Amino acid sequence: MKRVLKHLLTKPVLYIVDRFAAAPKRDNVFASLSKLYEQSLDQPGKKSGSMFSFDPMKQSVIIFSDQHKGARNGSDDFRLAEGNYLGALEHYNNNNFYFVNLGDSEELWENNIFSVMKHNKATFEKEKLFIDRNAYCKIIGNHDLFWKNDPFAQQYIKNIYGRELKIFEGIVLRVQLKTKYVDVFCTHGHQGDAQSDGNAFSKWFVSYIWGPLQAFLEINTNSPSGNNQLKTLHNQMMYDWVYEQPYCLLITGHTHQPVFESLTHLERLYLKLEQARENKDQQTIDRIAAEIPRRRREYNFVNNAFKNMNPSYFNTGCCCYDDGTITGIELDKGFIRLVKWSYRNSIPTRIVAEEKSLYELLPFME
Numbered sequence: 001m002k003r004v005l006k007h008l009l010t011k012p013v014l015y016i017v018d019r020f021a022a023a024p025k026r027d028n029v030f031a032s033l034s035k036l037y038e039q040s041l042d043q044p045g046k047k048s049g050s051m052f053s054f055d056p057m058k059q060s061v062i063i064f065s066d067q068h069k070g071a072r073n074g075s076d077d078f079r080l081a082e083g084n085y086l087g088a089l090e091h092y093n094n095n096n097f098y099f100v101n102l103g104d105s106e107e108l109w110e111n112n113i114f115s116v117m118k119h120n121k122a123t124f125e126k127e128k129l130f131i132d133r134n135a136y137c138k139i140i141g142n143h144d145l146f147w148k149n150d151p152f153a154q155q156y157i158k159n160i161y162g163r164e165l166k167i168f169e170g171i172v173l174r175v176q177l178k179t180k181y182v183d184v185f186c187t188h189g190h191q192g193d194a195q196s197d198g199n200a201f202s203k204w205f206v207s208y209i210w211g212p213l214q215a216f217l218e219i220n221t222n223s224p225s226g227n228n229q230l231k232t233l234h235n236q237m238m239y240d241w242v243y244e245q246p247y248c249l250l251i252t253g254h255t256h257q258p259v260f261e262s263l264t265h266l267e268r269l270y271l272k273l274e275q276a277r278e279n280k281d282q283q284t285i286d287r288i289a290a291e292i293p294r295r296r297r298e299y300n301f302v303n304n305a306f307k308n309m310n311p312s313y314f315n316t317g318c319c320c321y322d323d324g325t326i327t328g329i330e331l332d333k334g335f336i337r338l339v340k341w342s343y344r345n346s347i348p349t350r351i352v353a354e355e356k357s358l359y360e361l362l363p364f365m366e
Helices: 002-020 026-042 082-094 113-119 121-132 153-161 200-217 228-243 265-278 282-298 358-365
Strands: 049-054 061-064 098-101 136-139 170-176 181-187 248-252 313-315 326-332 335-344 347-357
Touching (some): 026 170, 026 181, 061 082, 082 098, 082 121, 082 326, 082 335, 082 347, 098 121, 113 121, 113 153, 121 136, 228 248, 228 313, 265 282, 335 358
Parallel strands (some): 061 098, 098 136, 248 313
Antiparallel strands (some): 326 335, 335 347
16 A cells, blocks of 8 residues: 555655745845854854864865754655764764754654664764864754754753754854955855745744655655756855955855856766867767766756856755765865765765865855
């Protein structure tokens, strides 16, 4: 009976989730991001954001988002990625990286805090290593607004990590250059989304309707093919906002889709294909031409302006893909990198997907 119900219900349920999952509105997104950015600069630490001086040649930062740590049941999207996440944190802690946890770290719409604490002790212990070095920043996402709203949130944080912890909605890493600076603004990215930005109905729907259905149907919606239209809309709004901010890079999560220099992987493939054709590099042409159809099955939207995008918007992707892979953004030795961690012979393995010097990005920030 369960197999029959899964066959009958999975497609319509996914359609409903894709159709009604979010409702970002441009004016709300712009107003919310601008307010948070200004608060981070003008009243760091006093409001919902903060600002830190950052030397990209001396300090290294890893930014992960959207772990959605759950209760290790059928609706726990994190369970397959836990090994890669633990391996990645061990690597970054051993190399003295600062860890920015960019939101939706815990899935507290579908689970209560006690079950999340019970089933994620290993990952909390790895995160605690960064806290013990004063090298950890926790950002709030829409699925873990519990940390902002619950009156006992700091007591739970203390139970998990051994001490209370300042939690932000966004932070600015200010990179001071010779005569200028660049702000790396990091926030979850749900701001201004009518059904994500603290919306009580969405929380009720996920907790009492979607959560049980997801567990019963054993659905992981965090494959690259999910919610394409909404991801496109989100990416465009994030890009449009940061385009208007001088000397600013924006790094978000929320969509679970990696973006590097304002381009999705598919858009970057098209650029590389054009370059290979100009260079008459037939081997590269054949390789990219074979990859593009596979990527189009995952995500079939290409921005018409992709050849002329300002390289100012980045998205970490997520830590809960359905194959166990996780993605994140590194700031290290003057470079910004999109990295992924995947199992190779069952061993968590770091792979650099994209890389660019932060100093090369400066001319585009004006």
